[in-house]
Amino acid sequence: MAPSPSSNHQDIVLAIASYLRFYVKNTGLGKAYVAPLDVELSYGNIVQPDVFVLLNEHLDQDIGSRIVGAPDLVVEVASPSTARHDLSEKLQAYAAAGVPEYWVVTPDAHVVEMLVLDRGMYRSLGLFIADDVLPSQVLPGLPVTVEQFFM
Template sequence: MARAIAEGLRFERYEDFRRWTETQPGYWILVRGVPMPSPSPSRRHQEISLRLELLLVEAVRRAGIGWVYDAPLDVKLREDTVYQPDLLVVLKEHADRLRETHIEGAPDLIVEILSPSTAHLDLLEKRYDYAQAGVQEYWVVDPDTQRVEVYRLEGERFVLADTARGKGRVRSGLIPGLEVDLEDLFRDL
């Protein structure tokens, strides 16, 4: 993945980055001041995202405990770091983080579905940045290995709290009733 469209291009403020993206094709994230293109996900990636979003809507929206959003929606963790998680949840007690154009600060739960071109970023930089920002729960979904990992924030870092591969279930410690059956999640993919 290209680190930036133009060598040396950097942004220190979200507003400048946002204005710049309005003139660029596609979707962009900002990693410590450096704009990076966000590639279009595969059909399989989109199907997994949709299945998880339906489960999140059931557990979060219908229970009236918060909001569920999918990409692309900017999550401004810092002035120089803006991601577009595949799925995110903001609980009602953090409604002050909702803006018209983005989420200001850490969502309560983030789901990233790995793609070959972004896996390194999702597993290292994003995971670190999400933990530092205070995301309470981080889910990593690997379509290739049919593995789901659920990390919970302890102090300033994520600790693996639940995992399954191919079959079995993973559960949220944050969202009551949120449970994912991996056979259902990856069926016919």
């Protein structure tokens, strides 16, 4: 069994999930979820993203015991032991499943890399830090700065 995440990792996951949940709930766009919850990207390909969002048009993917299909937005908070996996195997799995937007959060550097799906492959919109507002394409107008995740 893998060791549990650090308290810092969980603080960041909770902050991100809180902001996303508040935004999607108050705008009526959909629902935000937090691990542990299985996401079956395809038959036999199951992941547990740290945080993810389903927009209203995909809420039928929530069958109670798991999510079946690609979320609209996935957030992974990388730790030294998971960073390589988050940027290789998970990145490929999310792209193959059609996840439109993928954020990789690096806690030590207080950085969020935002990736968007473009013709089946992820393209980086850049590295965002401090008071940068995240330019989400899935959640346009999301009023959150990177530093709010690390307070």
